[in-house]
Amino acid sequence: MDTKYDVIIVGGGPAGLSAAVYCRRALLRTLVIEKDYMGLGMIAAADRVENYPGVPSVQGYDLAMTMHRQAETLGAEFLEARVTEMETSDMGFLLKCRQHAPLSARCVIYAAGASYRRLEVPGIEQMGVSYCATCDGAFYQGQEVAVIGGGDAAFNDALYLSGIASKVYLIHRSDTFRANAAAQQRLAGRSNIECIRNAVVTRILGDARAEGLTYEQDGAEHRLMVKGIFSAIGRVPDTGIIRHREILDKDGYIRAGEDCITAIPGFFAAGDVRTKRLRQAVTAAADGANAAASAELFLRR
Ligand SMILES: Cc1cc2nc3c(=O)[nH]c(=O)nc-3n(C[C@H](O)[C@H](O)[C@H](O)COP(=O)(O)OP(=O)(O)OC[C@H]3O[C@@H](n4cnc5c(N)ncnc54)[C@H](O)[C@@H]3O)c2cc1C
Incomplete structure (x- = not known):
């Protein structure tokens, strides 16, 4: 050769x-x-x-x-x-x-x-579901968004988005986070980030464009209406x-x-x-x- x-x-x-x-x-x-x-x-x-x-x-x-x-x-x-x-x-x-x-x-x-790992739930293919907060975050200025995940990437996204969005929900399926301690400390200091723990996302709501999601927590189904959804699950x-x-x-x-x-x-x-x-x-x-x-x-x- x-x-x-x-x-x-x-x-x-x-x-x-x-x-x-x-x-x-x-x-x-x-x-x-x-x-x-x-x-x-x-x-x-x-x-x-x-x-x-x-x-x-x-x-x-x-x-x-x-x-x-x-x-x-x-x-x-x-x-x-x-x-x-x-x-x-x-x-x-x-x-x-x-x-x-x-x-x-x-x-x-x-x-x-x-x-990026794809979240396998119905509705995930809709517009408004992003895998890159840095790329798409600016579209959600002053709006409410959700980040799914509990590792470094999810924390990075949540922190970044908290400077753009009015409110960021960080949804994690477990009780403890895998993100590094410094990121966890920074996140704790952001008043517009709310952590939803032990929550498993079950569906992305909307018709062509995501309008929110449902998640299961303690055996009950909850609905969260947000404009943007950022998946960071590994x-x-x-x-x-x-x-x-x-x-x-x-x-x-x-x-x-x-x-x-x-x-x-x-x-x-x-x-x-x-x-x-x-x-x-x-x-x-x-x-x-x-x-x-x-x-x-x-x-x-
Ligand atoms: C949002 C985010 C924030 C981060 N923040 C930090 C941070 O603050 N500090 C830090 O140290 N790390 C951070 N990281 C992690 C860091 O980016 C990665 O660990 C690092 O980029 C890994 O480098 P790599 O070269 O191994 O792989 P990558 O950076 O993933 O590069 C691999 C490249 O290979 C290309 N490629 C793949 N398959 C093919 C193919 N078949 N043919 C041709 N090209 C191909 C891809 O397009 C890609 O460009 C962050 C990651 C993310 C997602």
């Missing part, structure tokens, strides 16, 4: 961009494939990032854009395409992309992240194209240690898509560096 690239990186988020920086510093011929137009990964959706070392407070988009420019300046190539299939051979990897000729490389760093790893399902853990994340080495020689997993405890920009960036170092070692051998 005639490979133009030493490394192809799938995904242009913090993991992929950090990997690109390290690959280029190792003088590897590097291509980053990102499926979304101007895609910069999940962090671009963060209203404010205050836990990335060296950058006290920054908009997620600005942080991601800085990473992108850094990789580009160092000579990484970028392609906007969705990788749909990956074939492995002794010579390397062949990546098939939608609306683009197949691309080959000796190594792949897979940094495709994880997508994420699913983007590992659908991986044929070797044996390298995935039970939740679909790619099994790999800190060195990002997987069971497939030359195939490395970095960022949120990898089995790990803490999924953050800083851990994704660290993975990118480690994956690049492992790829370099693999290629030099």
Whole structure:
């Protein structure tokens, strides 16, 4: 196989961009494939990032854009395409992309992240149900909205929306929240956020456009009329194209240690898509560096 690239990186988020920086510093011929137009990964959706070392407070988009420019300046190539299939051979990897000729490389760093999990209740497909508060929050200025979830993403959304909406209901199916302590503290200080705990959302109300929702709590059904509904109930790893399902853990994340080495020689997993405890920009960036170092070692051998 005639490979133009030493490394192809799938995904242009913090993991992929950090990997690109390290690959280029190792003088590897590097291509980053990102499926979304101007895609910069999940962090671009963060209203404010205050836990990335060296950058006290920054908009997620600005942080991601800085990473992108850094990789580009160092000579990484970028392609906007969705990788749909990956074939492995002794010579390397062949990546098939939608609306683009197949691309080959000796190594792949897979940094495709994880997508939003869809709430499976009737009416969820209606307009007015959003998965991105930063993108859609402005539509609900001075109105009442609901956020569904109890982790970091749900808290991030609720805090962001509390500065726009008149009232935010945070609906969580359990009694305790999974969000980090700092976010929980900030949320407690917002008078226009009301937490509804032990509540399971059962239906999105409305006819084409969401007008509210129903939830079950203590055996009774309740109705909550809101203009906007933000679903933040977790994420699913983007590992659908991986044929070797044996390298995935039970939740679909790619099994790999800190060195990002997987069971497939030359195939490395970095960022949120990898089995790990803490999924953050800083851990994704660290993975990118480690994956690049492992790829370099693999290629030099
Ligand atoms: C609202 C929100 C707020 C957050 N706030 C913070 C914060 O304050 N601090 C913090 O550290 N972290 C925060 N995070 C988490 C952080 O964004 C992630 O941990 C981080 O972005 C993971 O980076 P990644 O590169 O692994 O994956 P992603 O950032 O998810 O990037 C993966 C990229 O791969 C692309 N891709 C996927 N499949 C394909 C394919 N088949 N072909 C081509 N491209 C593909 C995707 O389009 C995506 O751009 C937040 C997340 C959210 C959702």
